[in-house]
Amino acid sequence: MIKLFAKQLVVVSAICIVAAVSSAAQTFSAKLQLKEGTKVDVTNLYGRVLVRAEKDADPSLEASSPTGVTSADLKLSGGKIEVVPTERSKRIDLVITLPQRCRVRIETREGEIAIVGNFAEIDARTTTGTITTDIPTDSVEYDLQWTQSRPRYVADFDLEKIKEKSAGRFVISGRYGEGKKKKGKEKPSDDDSIATDVRLDFSTARGIVLINVPPNEVGSDLQERPLTEAAKAIVRSGDSLLMEAIRRAAPQYYGDYLRSLPPMKRLPSLGNASGRETGPAAPYKTALVRVVDVQNRAVTDLTAADFTVTEAGEARSIVKVETSDAPFNLVLLLDVSGSVENYITFIRKAARAFIETVDKKDRISIIVFNEDVKVLSGFTTDKERLSETLDSFEAGGGTAFNDALAFTIADVLRPMRGERTAIVILSDGEDNRSFLAFDSLLGSIQESGAMIYPLFVPTGLIREEMLGKKDIDPMRKKYMSLTKRSEGEGERLAKVSGGVFFPISRLAQINTAYDDIVKQLRGAYSITFRSMSAETGASPNLRVRVKRPDLFTTISSVKPADLPLGEGQVP
Numbered sequence: 001m002i003k004l005f006a007k008q009l010v011v012v013s014a015i016c017i018v019a020a021v022s023s024a025a026q027t028f029s030a031k032l033q034l035k036e037g038t039k040v041d042v043t044n045l046y047g048r049v050l051v052r053a054e055k056d057a058d059p060s061l062e063a064s065s066p067t068g069v070t071s072a073d074l075k076l077s078g079g080k081i082e083v084v085p086t087e088r089s090k091r092i093d094l095v096i097t098l099p100q101r102c103r104v105r106i107e108t109r110e111g112e113i114a115i116v117g118n119f120a121e122i123d124a125r126t127t128t129g130t131i132t133t134d135i136p137t138d139s140v141e142y143d144l145q146w147t148q149s150r151p152r153y154v155a156d157f158d159l160e161k162i163k164e165k166s167a168g169r170f171v172i173s174g175r176y177g178e179g180k181k182k183k184g185k186e187k188p189s190d191d192d193s194i195a196t197d198v199r200l201d202f203s204t205a206r207g208i209v210l211i212n213v214p215p216n217e218v219g220s221d222l223q224e225r226p227l228t229e230a231a232k233a234i235v236r237s238g239d240s241l242l243m244e245a246i247r248r249a250a251p252q253y254y255g256d257y258l259r260s261l262p263p264m265k266r267l268p269s270l271g272n273a274s275g276r277e278t279g280p281a282a283p284y285k286t287a288l289v290r291v292v293d294v295q296n297r298a299v300t301d302l303t304a305a306d307f308t309v310t311e312a313g314e315a316r317s318i319v320k321v322e323t324s325d326a327p328f329n330l331v332l333l334l335d336v337s338g339s340v341e342n343y344i345t346f347i348r349k350a351a352r353a354f355i356e357t358v359d360k361k362d363r364i365s366i367i368v369f370n371e372d373v374k375v376l377s378g379f380t381t382d383k384e385r386l387s388e389t390l391d392s393f394e395a396g397g398g399t400a401f402n403d404a405l406a407f408t409i410a411d412v413l414r415p416m417r418g419e420r421t422a423i424v425i426l427s428d429g430e431d432n433r434s435f436l437a438f439d440s441l442l443g444s445i446q447e448s449g450a451m452i453y454p455l456f457v458p459t460g461l462i463r464e465e466m467l468g469k470k471d472i473d474p475m476r477k478k479y480m481s482l483t484k485r486s487e488g489e490g491e492r493l494a495k496v497s498g499g500v501f502f503p504i505s506r507l508a509q510i511n512t513a514y515d516d517i518v519k520q521l522r523g524a525y526s527i528t529f530r531s532m533s534a535e536t537g538a539s540p541n542l543r544v545r546v547k548r549p550d551l552f553t554t555i556s557s558v559k560p561a562d563l564p565l566g567e568g569q570v571p
Contacts, residue, residue, distance in 0.1 A: 028069040032059035034079060036099040037120070044083040045109040047093040048129070053100045053117025062095045100194060118194065123201045131202050132210040139177040139197035140211075146170045148205040152222040154248045156212035213248060216439040224250045227257055228372040230400065230407040231435050236261065237410035245440035284561040285531040288324055288420075289544050290498070290524045290554045297500060298523020299551055306548060309529045312541040316529045319561075324524040327361040328420045329379055331408050335427035337370040337399035343462045348390045350426060350510055355386050357514040359522070365412060366390065369404035370397035371433040375412070398433030405493075406436050409448045420556060421450040422499065422521060429456040429486025438489050442496050449556075452497040453517050454490040456482050457504040481505070498554065528561045 034040065042049055047065075061081065063069045067090055075082040083092050093111070098104070103121040106113050108129045115122050116134040124131045137157060144153065151162055151170050160174035202209055208222060227235070227250060234242045235257055247254045287309075291299045304321040334351055336344070355364060363379040364386055376389040405423070413421050431438070445452065458481055482490075482503055494501035500520055502513040533539055544553050 026066070026068055027062055027064045028071065028074070029063075030061045030071075030074075030076065032061055032076075032096075032098075034059040034098060034102070037101050037103075038099070039079050039103045040096075040098060040105070041080045042094065042096065042104065042106045043081070044092065044094055044111060045107070046083050046085055046088075046111070047091045047108070048111040048114070049094045049096070049106050049108055050114040050116070051096045051098060051104055051106060052115075053098050053102060053119055055100055057097050057099050059099060060097045063092055064095075065090055065092045118196060119198055120195070121199045121201070125203045126207050127205045128207050129204070130208045130210065130215065131204065132213075132215055133200070134212055135198055136196035137177055137212060139175070140200060141175045141198070142200040142211075143173040143202070144171065144200070144209055145203045146206070147203065150223075151209070152207075153209040153211070154213045154218050154222065155210075156248075158251060159211075214439070217245065217437045218248070222249075224252060226250075227253050228400065228403065228435070230369075230373040230403040232257060233373075233407050233411040234403075234436075237414055239410040239414070239444055241440065241443045242406050242410055242436065245436045249435040283530060284319060284528055285533075285558055286526050286528045286561040287542070287544055287558045288326060288524055288556040289527055290556060291546055292498070292523075292552055292554075294550050294552075296495065296498060298520045299546075300519065300523045302525065302546065302548075304527075306546055307525075307527060308545050308547065309527065310543045310545075311531065311533050311539070314532070316531060319528040319530065321528075322526045323522070324526045325359075325361070325522070326420060326524070326526075327359070327363060328422055328521050329413070329416050330358060330362050330364045330521075331412060331421075331423045332364060332366045333404060333408055333423055333425045333427075334366065334368045335370075335399065335401065335425075336368045336393055336395040338396050339399060339428055339430065339459050340462070341395040343459065344395050346462055346507075347395070347426065351390050352387050353511055354424060354426075354514050355383050357511075357518055359518065362521075367404065367408060367412065368393050369400060369407075370395070371400050373400075373404050373407050399427075399431055400433040400435075401427060401429070401431040402434035402436040402438055402441060405452075406441055406444065409441070409444050409450065413448055413450050417449065418557065420521075420524075421448070422517075423450055423452045424517060425452065425454045425456075425493075427454070427456060428459050429454065429482060429490055438492075442492070445493070445497050448497075450497060451499040451521075452493045453499045453502065453513075453520070454493050455502045455504060455510060455513055456486055456490050457507070457510070458482055461504070461507065524556070 042051065063074060063083070067087075069092055073083065073085045073090070073092060075084050081094070081096065083094065085092055100118045101120045104115070104119060105123040107125045109127045111126070111129045113124045113126055113129055113131045115124070115132070118136055122133070142159070144151070147169050151172060153159070153172070157176050159172050161172075163171045165171055200211075210218060227246070231246050231250070234246055235254065237243075291302060293299055300323065302321070304318050307318060307321060309316045309318055332351060332354060334347060336347065340347060351366065358364065360381060363381055364377070365379045366376040366386060366389055368374050368376055374393065376392060377386055380386065405425070408423055487503055490501040490503065493499070500516070502509070504510060504513070527544060533541065539558070542555065542558065544555055546553060
């Protein structure tokens with residue numbers, strides 16, 4: 001009888017070393033003769049460790065280093081794996097694949113420990129490395145200890161309260177879930193019958209523990225703190241993706257605030273079984289269509305001859321195509337944190353320049369942010385009033401960029417779903433105070449339909465150009481460019497939303513960017529066509545395509561069209 005949880009299977013002590021080194025001598029590989037339920041001990045004080053459990057795994061080890069790895073850098077004996085580099089300054093990372101239900105002990109110094117899969121026991125010890133897991137949570141018994149700092153952690157489920165012990169230690173211990181502890185004479189035949197209970201025993205001096213939460217979805221500040229007004233608005237919004245991210249960042253304050261809110265009410269609505277609205281067939285309809293190229297930039301020189309329209313695969317005749325002048329709802333999102341505290345005059349001047357650039361029909365809202373948000377003005381076309389509000393703020397404090405963007409999506413633009421909306425951001429793109437991690441925003445941004453135009457300006461660039469310096473110390477030039485992180489995030493914001501990213505390297509580029517943004521916003525077409533469909537709105541059966549190669553269309557809205565005689569109608 002085999003008891004997967006209670007019985008340790010015998011480890012075959014021989015380890016077959018296979019094909020070791022790549023052509024660039026960067027990696028070393030080995031096959032491991034380890035069986036299900038084995039106890040494995042991994043020590044790597046010189047890098048990271050990823051251990052994953054897979055069904056029907058072919059146990060293996062891969063070691064990598066920028067300077068190359070050989071068998072002399074490792075000690076492999078039975079279930080023990082130890083990194084012993086021939087050069088003590090060498091960094092070596094390990095990726096280990098094991099069968100399911102193994103018991104593993106992993107030790108690092110500064111290196112991250114990542115555990116993925118179904119294990120019976122996980123003992124992880126590190127000084128400052130992050131410990132991350134992706135494991136079944138049917139039944140988790142956990143004992144988490146921080147020996148030299150207050151706990152920093154995020155979990156996909158609620159953990160017990162922190163207990164302070166002697167000598168400055170902090171402990172979180174408890175159990176979550178009922179779990180499956182399978183017993184029986186027959187060996188399990190599939191994943192559903194394999195035990196999923198797991199014990200976690202983690203110890204770190206000052207590291208971070210992430211239980212079933214991707215590191216890229218964790219905010220920059222893991223110390224639980226009271227919710228800001230932006231965070232509270234996100235909780236009230238009902239956006240489940242963003243609410244879950246707030247819960248992870250501040251579970252206690254999130255729960256307390258959520259309990260203070262009345263139950264969420266949904267507006268009553270009428271619908272049919274198909275979920276689509278139908279009515280009398282309109283003989284003509286007008287679709288608002290945006291066309292972009294492979295760089296996601298609006299294409300504005302098309303005519304009726306460039307388009308085709310089909311409903312349920314059947315071609316429809318196009319009556320007319322016009323460049324759309326439909327107004328936009330624009331949010332100007334301004335960074336007024338401590339990093340730009342000395343450049344308030346520049347921020348106000350740049351914001352006023354944008355207000356004067358946009359079309360008089362467009363409605364603008366101005367929101368400023370530092371470690372929280374403040375709405376300076378709701379949506380209005382009154383440019384004089386908008387300009388006046390820019391004198392009503394001061395700068396300073398931390399930078400909660402992610403929270404401010406989430407607030408704009410979830411609270412300010414949420415009532416405008418289906419309308420033409422866009423966000424123009426003036427910032428250096430850095431964040432040091434948000435509850436939300438950048439990656440937790442992307443799903444909600446895509447759902448919102450708002451186009452985002454990030455204008456990221458390095459604060460060092462503002463200083464140097466405002467002082468009129470021409471000969472710049474080479475040592476200071478690094479402060480006049482964006483960080484790789486902010487540049488990458490600006491590009492992703494534009495890509496997922498359909499906007500354009502503007503990395504500013506000279507202040508003169510800002511006004512050029514404003515002109516370009518207005519051009520992009522106006523890059524839409526009103527296409528009126530003969531329709532045979534009784535569905536209102538944008539039917540999933542409606543297709544609008546462009547005949548030119550490498551151009552892509554997005555249908556924003558579809559409405560019945562009233563055409564005068566002579567424009568396609570029969571008297």
